[in-house]
Amino acid sequence: MKEEIRKRLEEVLPIVDFDSDFLFQELDSLGITTILMTLSDMYGIELDRKDVTPKNFKSLDSLVELVKTKLGKDAD
Structure with missing residues (x-):
């Protein structure tokens, strides 16, 4: 996922x-x-302004984690 x-x-x-x-x-x-x-x-997935935080946008790894979290929430 990260490389993609x-x-x-x-x-x-x-x-x-x-x-x-x-x-x-x-x-x-x-x-x-x-x-x-x-x-x-x-x-x-749905991403909006509230997802734009220094933590979520710190690095590529943190963006990948954001996507994984959103995918997990959507699966509920």
Whole structure:
């Protein structure tokens, strides 16, 4: 899942360093919106403003965990 997310996000945001441990600081509002829309489309999950936190956007790993959490909630 991580590599699938990395590949797609690198396609839509090629100048962002997804290996950064400070991913949130590298993103502007358009980048954040692009990530939310991309992940929502990829996995059929609902992501919105409340999901945009420094914790969730700290790194690629934290984005993967956010998706996993949303997929788990949707399965309930």
